[in-house]
Each structure stands twice: as structure tokens, then as C-alpha cells.
Amino acid sequence: MQPCLADLYANPSSLHREGQRARAAVERAREQVAALVHAHPDEVVFTSGGTEGDHLAILGAAWARRAAGTRIAISAVEHHAVHGACEVLADQGWSVDHLPVGSDGRVEAGAFAPADGTVLVSLMFANNETGVLQPVEQVARRAREAGILVHCDAVQGAGKVALDFRSLGVDYLVVSAHKMSGPKGAGALITRRGAPLSPLFRGSGHEGGRRGGTENLPGIVGLGVAAEWAARDLVAESERLAALRQRLEAGVRAVAADAVLHGEGAPRLPNTVNVSFPGARSDHLLMALDARGIAVSAGAACASGAVEPSPVLRAMGVPRAIAICAVRLSIGRTTTAAEVDAVIEALREAVPAATRVGSTGAVGVAGAAATTGVTAAAATATSPRGGPGALA
Ligand code: PLP
Numbered sequence: 001m002q003p004c005l006a007d008l009y010a011n012p013s014s015l016h017r018e019g020q021r022a023r024a025a026v027e028r029a030r031e032q033v034a035a036l037v038h039a040h041p042d043e044v045v046f047t048s049g050g051t052e053g054d055h056l057a058i059l060g061a062a063w064a065r066r067a068a069g070t071r072i073a074i075s076a077v078e079h080h081a082v083h084g085a086c087e088v089l090a091d092q093g094w095s096v097d098h099l100p101v102g103s104d105g106r107v108e109a110g111a112f113a114p115a116d117g118t119v120l121v122s123l124m125f126a127n128n129e130t131g132v133l134q135p136v137e138q139v140a141r142r143a144r145e146a147g148i149l150v151h152c153d154a155v156q157g158a159g160k161v162a163l164d165f166r167s168l169g170v171d172y173l174v175v176s177a178h179k180m181s182g183p184k185g186a187g188a189l190i191t192r193r194g195a196p197l198s199p200l201f202r203g204s205g206h207e208g209g210r211r212g213g214t215e216n217l218p219g220i221v222g223l224g225v226a227a228e229w230a231a232r233d234l235v236a237e238s239e240r241l242a243a244l245r246q247r248l249e250a251g252v253r254a255v256a257a258d259a260v261l262h263g264e265g266a267p268r269l270p271n272t273v274n275v276s277f278p279g280a281r282s283d284h285l286l287m288a289l290d291a292r293g294i295a296v297s298a299g300a301a302c303a304s305g306a307v308e309p310s311p312v313l314r315a316m317g318v319p320r321a322i323a324i325c326a327v328r329l330s331i332g333r334t335t336t337a338a339e340v341d342a343v344i345e346a347l348r349e350a351v352p353a354a355t356r357v358g359s360t361g362a363v364g365v366a367g368a369a370a371t372t373g374v375t376a377a378a379a380t381a382t383s384p385r386g387g388p389g390a391l392a
Helices: 002-006 017-037 050-064 080-091 136-145 217-255 282-290 311-315 337-360 368-372 376-386
Strands: 044-047 071-075 095-099 118-122 149-153 172-176 187-191 272-276 326-330
Touching (some): 017 172, 044 050, 050 149, 217 272, 282 337
Parallel strands (some): 071 118
Antiparallel strands (some): 044 187
């Protein structure tokens, strides 16, 4: 990305030589993204990330098919980006049906029976909170038989597990760079050749008329490189992540035998662990771990801070008392076994500390800064929520 900022400054739409160098960088990235998901480069539309990609696919397909019906079906566990696009449609008079999930977090493909007038179904590839994989291929097959378009939010799965746009059988697939160790604010919609798409932004014909606006060149180049590295390392990296997850889950069980691992037993992403420690509310646990230098998410990362139980866990039938104790631990490209062990050690102290907050109102992590290298900034940042002096 750095050469783009310093050296590739021209607008990719400019006809002069510098512009054409920038254009070549965009087209190289398009090939890299297409290769990751086995699509044609001309099926790749660059966006500002997953949220825009989901909106472009859902609104773009729905508006283009408006004459055929005004109904859409989505799974009950979709990301806010998908729910948000559906709110726009609902405001315009569309009906939105929610496909239920079982206690394993998965939609039952055999039960998919779209109502009359449904023009689009949206089913994510992997859930952002639990990592649970959905039966996208099977649902897409049934949708196709009924003449219904299919959108798949693959933001969480792309780059972590193998993904084939064509064999999934969907019309629209969305990826985001920052979920593949790339930059924030860049992503892509992969749209099947011939699939209807009404653009959200009408500009000067950018992205084949599908997304107006001058391209974010550094972001796009970063996305391309992230996609290429993810494709190159996919098999080895997903095996490595799965081994680390197993180590982490074994450690979690050793820390608390009553820990509830959400989505356990279902096919899942290799990097995600969603666990409730009954009695340790997730915001309290988040703070107790933060004070020990460990960053976790309570509920969806994008909605961090809310104490409300996650709608995803509620849709899976998880009781409220357990759902409000859920935290998500994500394992990344640079995570090592030693770091996983450090998290387990931190949990050993943080879970009882967070459980105590529920009964006493104090986090009680005195001495943590000395033993875990927590910075003053981290303690300051978290103290307002825990009350003055709550984090020593
Ligand atoms: N969809 C899923 C499943 C996500 O996890 C996210 C972000 O975390 C998004 C969509 C939104 O992507 P972005 O942050 O690139 O807008």
C-alpha cells in the first residue's frame, strides 16, 4: 500500500501515463480478489467494505427485481449490515422474513420454503460472533430452483476457509479487507455475470457502472495483497488456526468446567471461539481481561459496549443469563501458541474477578498492571465504566 500513497497518486480514470499505472494497480487487485473466491475479475466491484457491499447487493438486487415481488428472506443471525439494508427495504414497504436457526446456529436448508413474492435470500457464509458456517450451497440451490436471487455475506469466511463463488451458487458475495488482515475501509462485492444490480451511487461509469466514485487506490491495493496472501496460505493457516482454537477451548474448559462454547459441534471458522462463563457478565469480563492486556469482544465487535444479550445467541435459544456472559475470542494471523496460553492464564484470574463484580460491583484486579504489563492508558480508558479506581 505504501507505494500507492507515495508514488501512485494519479486517478485510475485518468488517461495519462500515471493514471494508467494506477489503473493497472486496480486491475491487478481485481484479479487477486477474483482468484481468492474463484470468480472472474469482471465480477469484482470494489466497495468501501462489507457494509457497503451488503447494501449494494441487497438493495441493488431488490430494486432491480422490484417488478417481480417485494419480499426478501434473511437468516435470523445476519450481521447488522444486512439488517440495515433490510430496514431500508422495509421503509419502502418490503416484507422481510427471518429464517430461524437451530441451537447450533445453523439454518436448516431443507426447511427453506420461501413465501410467494420473495425475490432475494440473504444467508451469511460464517457468523461474525460464533464463526458457525451456514449451508449456503444447499439454500442457494433451492432458491435458484424457485427463481430467487441469493446474496451471501462472506466477510468473516473469506480468506480463512476455502470459498468458491461458482460452486456456492450465489449471485452476490461480499468480502472485506480488514477481516483478512488488510486495511479497513476496503472491500468488494462479487456479482455474477448477468445478475441484476441497480447501483447505489451513480457516477461516471466507475466499476462498470455498478459503483460510482473514484477508487480508493491504497485500500484496493491492500485488499488485493491481503486476498493473495490469504489464498497462498489458506490451507496451512486454517490448520494452524484450528490447532490454536483447540488449545484455547481446552484451556477454557480447564479454567471453568461450566463454560458454554456457543456453536460447538457445528462446522465453524477455525479462528473464532464464543464462550460464556456463567456468572461473569461479558462487559465485566471484557474489562478484567483488558486490564490484563487481552482484547476480547462482548457480543458483536461492531456493537461493543451494549450489555443487551446478542441477538445471534438469542436466535440460537441461548438463555438470557448465559447470553449476557458471552465473549468472543478471535485468533489472528499473528497469534502464537504462547499468546493463547497467556489468554488462558489471564482467564484464570479474570473470570473469578468478573464474577465478583456481579456480586460486589468492583472488578478487583489490583496488581494486574504489575503482572501483565497493562498500560496506564488501558486502565484509564476502562475505569469510567468500572467506576473510579475500579481498575488498579
Ligand atoms: N458482515 C460481517 C459478517 C461482518 O463481520 C462485518 C464486520 O465485522 C461486516 C459485514 C461489515 O464489514 P465492514 O466493517 O467492512 O463494513
